Amino acid sequence: MNTVVTEGAPAPAAPVVEGLPFTSPWLLAPMEGVTAPSFRDIVLARHAPTDLGGAFTEFVRVIDRPVAKREMHKHLGTRRFQIPVGIQLMGSDLECLIGSASNAADLGVPVLDLNFGCPARGALKGCAGAAALKDPAGVEASVRAAVQGVGGRTPVTAKIRAGFDHDRDVEALARAAEAGGAAMLTIHCRTRREGYQEEVYWSRIRRAVEAVSIPVAGNGSAWLHSDLERMRVETGCAFVMVGRGALRDPWIFSGREVSRSEAAAFLHEYAQVLESLGAPRRAAVGRVKQLLQYWEAGGLVGDAQGRERWLRDSDTEGFLARLEAAAAPALS
Numbered sequence: 154m155n156t157v158v159t160e161g162a163p164a165p166a167a168p169v170v171e172g173l174p175f176t177s178p179w180l181l182a183p184m185e186g187v188t189a190p191s192f193r194d195i196v197l198a199r200h201a202p203t204d205l206g207g208a209f210t211e212f213v214r215v216i217d218r219p220v221a222k223r224e225m226h227k228h229l230g231t232r233r234f235q236i237p238v239g240i241q242l243m244g245s246d247l248e249c250l251i252g253s254a255s256n257a258a259d260l261g262v263p264v265l266d267l268n269f270g271c272p273a274r275g276a277l278k279g280c281a282g283a284a285a286l287k288d289p290a291g292v293e294a295s296v297r298a299a300v301q302g303v304g305g306r307t308p309v310t311a312k313i314r315a316g317f318d319h320d321r322d323v324e325a326l327a328r329a330a331e332a333g334g335a336a337m338l339t340i341h342c343r344t345r346r347e348g349y350q351e352e353v354y355w356s357r358i359r360r361a362v363e364a365v366s367i368p369v370a371g372n373g374s375a376w377l378h379s380d381l382e383r384m385r386v387e388t389g390c391a392f393v394m395v396g397r398g399a400l401r402d403p404w405i406f407s408g409r410e411v412s413r414s415e416a417a418a419f420l421h422e423y424a425q426v427l428e429s430l431g432a433p434r435r436a437a438v439g440r441v442k443q444l445l446q447y448w449e450a451g452g453l454v455g456d457a458q459g460r461e462r463w464l465r466d467s468d469t470e471g472f473l474a475r476l477e478a479a480a481a482p483a484l485s
């Protein structure tokens with residue numbers, strides 16, 4: 154197994170772009186309910202920093218006070234790798250953003266990302282999310298606040314969608330992030346209205362690249378290892394951020410084809426880690442099934458029927474025993 158784990162404070166690996174900590178052009182996207190340390194660390198432990206260049210926490214809401222350092226700790230986890238993990242914040246209260254950014258910089262996070270693309274409504278009181286996509290000046294002000302908060306200690310990056318219900322403001326949004334002082338812009342090339350529709354327009358990534366001089370990370374339907382370089386070539390983006398493609402195959406960053414047992418060992422470890430963190434066994438299996446909806450690595454699920462067999466298995470113990478049996482060759 155290609156394990157690159159460093160506990161404590163690892164020596165930083167060489168960045169690919171000056172001013173940013175990322176060690177390869179391929180980045181793991183922030184995903185709420187997925188990229189907590191429980192999942193993220195298993196992915197990081199299986200990659201060299203030359204394959205996977207960086208990862209992010211799931212979004213942390215900034216509501217009516219600065220996010221406390223202990224809350225940030227929870228999202229960052231305790232293990233450290235040569236691959237940098239940035240914290241992602243989402244909020245629109247400028248004073249709270251300044252305070253949160255300052256706390257993040259005090260903790261020494263390698264990068265601070267701001268989320269301007271979350272499609273959830275209502276429940277996210279006080280949070281910017283996708284609403285900011287209608288307001289480039291608000292994006293600029295939020296980025297500027299975070300930049301002020303970190304005080305030159307941590308690069309601030311911004312993650313947007315291509316727009317709210319149309320894509321006409323791609324350039325304005327990208328320029329707003331740059332004007333606010335972002336060191337990198339990630340663009341998820343779907344609008345909020347497009348949700349997670351299959352059809353994507355990578356041309357919107359190219360438009361963002363052409364609108365700004367900061368590095369751009371392209372994002373949206375990079376499902377295969379070969380899509381990573383293809384997106385860079387087709388759009389000119391410096392980085393590619395992968396979301397669900399990493400749930401389909403966590404080894405997408407290296408392109409390594411793993412065996413069935415290695416794939417099963419990943420999922421088995423995930424269930425164990427979740428349980429060790431206090432998740433009831435049934436809930437841990439539920440989280441594994443969340444991955445299995447996408448999973449292709451190692452040919453573990455087989456055809457559609459095979460996937461259904463995994464997903465519909467309501468016998469928690471039996472499910473885990475089957476996973477352990479599949480993982481056995483890799484565990485021994």
Ligand SMILES: Cc1cc2nc3c(=O)[nH]c(=O)nc-3n(C[C@H](O)[C@H](O)[C@H](O)COP(=O)(O)O)c2cc1C
Pocket residue numbers: 182183184185186187210211212241268270271312341372373374375394395396397398
């Ligand atoms: C389950 C899930 C949770 C997500 N949570 C976040 C989040 O916390 N912050 C964020 O910026 N984007 C979030 N996203 C969006 C992803 O980061 C990414 O932009 C999106 O999935 C498109 O990339 P993909 O086509 O490679 O999946 C989430 C996506 C999914 C599927």
